[in-house]
Amino acid sequence: MNLQAVLTLAGLEVRQRIRSTRWQITAGILFLLVSMFILGSLYLVVGIAGATYRDWSRNLLDITLGIVLFLGVAAAPTLSATSINGDRRDATLALVQATPISSWDIAIGKLIGSWLASLALIGVALPYLLWGIATSRTSLVFGVLAVIVTALIMLGYCAIGLGFSSLTNRPAASAMLTQATVLFLLIGLPIGFGFTYPLVAQDHRVAVTHYDYTSSSVPSSCTLVMKDKEFHHTEYTWWMLAPNPLLIVSDTVAGGISDFDDGSNAGGAGFFSYLLSAARTGPEVADEKCRDRQVHSSGPLDDDEDWSAQNVGRSWYIGLAMTLAIGGFGLWVAARRLRVPAGKLARGVRVA
Numbered sequence: 001m002n003l004q005a006v007l008t009l010a011g012l013e014v015r016q017r018i019r020s021t022r023w024q025i026t027a028g029i030l031f032l033l034v035s036m037f038i039l040g041s042l043y044l045v046v047g048i049a050g051a052t053y054r055d056w057s058r059n060l061l062d063i064t065l066g067i068v069l070f071l072g073v074a075a076a077p078t079l080s081a082t083s084i085n086g087d088r089r090d091a092t093l094a095l096v097q098a099t100p101i102s103s104w105d106i107a108i109g110k111l112i113g114s115w116l117a118s119l120a121l122i123g124v125a126l127p128y129l130l131w132g133i134a135t136s137r138t139s140l141v142f143g144v145l146a147v148i149v150t151a152l153i154m155l156g157y158c159a160i161g162l163g164f165s166s167l168t169n170r171p172a173a174s175a176m177l178t179q180a181t182v183l184f185l186l187i188g189l190p191i192g193f194g195f196t197y198p199l200v201a202q203d204h205r206v207a208v209t210h211y212d213y214t215s216s217s218v219p220s221s222c223t224l225v226m227k228d229k230e231f232h233h234t235e236y237t238w239w240m241l242a243p244n245p246l247l248i249v250s251d252t253v254a255g256g257i258s259d260f261d262d263g264s265n266a267g268g269a270g271f272f273s274y275l276l277s278a279a280r281t282g283p284e285v286a287d288e289k290c291r292d293r294q295v296h297s298s299g300p301l302d303d304d305e306d307w308s309a310q311n312v313g314r315s316w317y318i319g320l321a322m323t324l325a326i327g328g329f330g331l332w333v334a335a336r337r338l339r340v341p342a343g344k345l346a347r348g349v350r351v352a
Helices: 003-021 023-048 053-057 060-081 083-089 093-097 103-118 120-124 126-135 140-167 171-200 245-254 267-281 291-298 316-337
Strands: 201-213 219-232
Touching: 003 103, 023 053, 023 060, 023 120, 023 126, 053 126, 060 083, 060 103, 060 120, 060 126, 060 140, 060 171, 060 245, 060 267, 083 093, 083 103, 083 140, 083 171, 093 103, 103 120, 103 140, 103 316, 120 126, 120 140, 126 140, 140 171, 140 245, 140 316, 171 201, 171 245, 171 316, 245 267, 245 316
Parallel strands: none
Antiparallel strands: 201 219
8 A cells, every 4th residue: 555645546536525515614613513412412401401510411421422423424425425436437546547646546546535424423522522521420431432433423423425427327326325325324224223122032031039918018939930032132133233334333332331231320321331231242141039129129239230231331432343344345335446557347337
């Protein structure tokens, strides 16, 4: 790989984006949009709902990352989805291909340029991100890591868009296919997980508690009865949730929460991370105990760790690796399609 050529192409890509999008105005609009959402949430939570500033500030990082992720999912893939077929349409791609630069250099340079342009979203929201990291439940390391993970997710999506840009002739078609792929990771796979939920149900014979009552609400006796009970083994299908960008970032943030319990007091990120952990962990197939009923009537009798929370903060790197792997495949497709001589081209494709 020719590093100088890659950096030159990345610089050209960024400058092209700056010239064509009036980035000063766009950045100002994005900052106002992010500020409107964040300060609006402050007004709703503190001014109307009557909560304290501390309650809101502890969730500020979750809110800001959610906004950045939403805008990034919409914008990052589009920035690269027109990179190759747009240059081919404007008759500028052939000029680059005629140089001694390899197809991999061109693909990587365009990817880095598109990614740097998409990172402007994080730059715009950086004041609120720093504010959120300083007041968040999570540790400083995991707060910074969550921002880095968000940037890497954008890198994967830019690579996906680059692959579709090399496969299609029309920029509109590549943008639509890229957005469809991102929406599949965001919405389609969780829907598929829901469809498979009944298919992973299994019956296990376990001991179930049976309580006898007298006149009071406290049980007078307890016996164990062996019964077949249905459990859903989501540990076989949880991987369908892993590449979801919302769950990846949420699990990263939750990994730095030291007093994590069951997700109910860990903010939005902790709640989503708990759901992902429960799906990955699967059911706890175990016999019930007679004191289980007393836990609800007299308070907890032990300090056993929540079974469903044992994988909190341990799944984000798997989902990130899957996202980057999909993006890596898109980069490979783009580099392969940029090779010269091109051989047989689709009808209507401009060469020079």
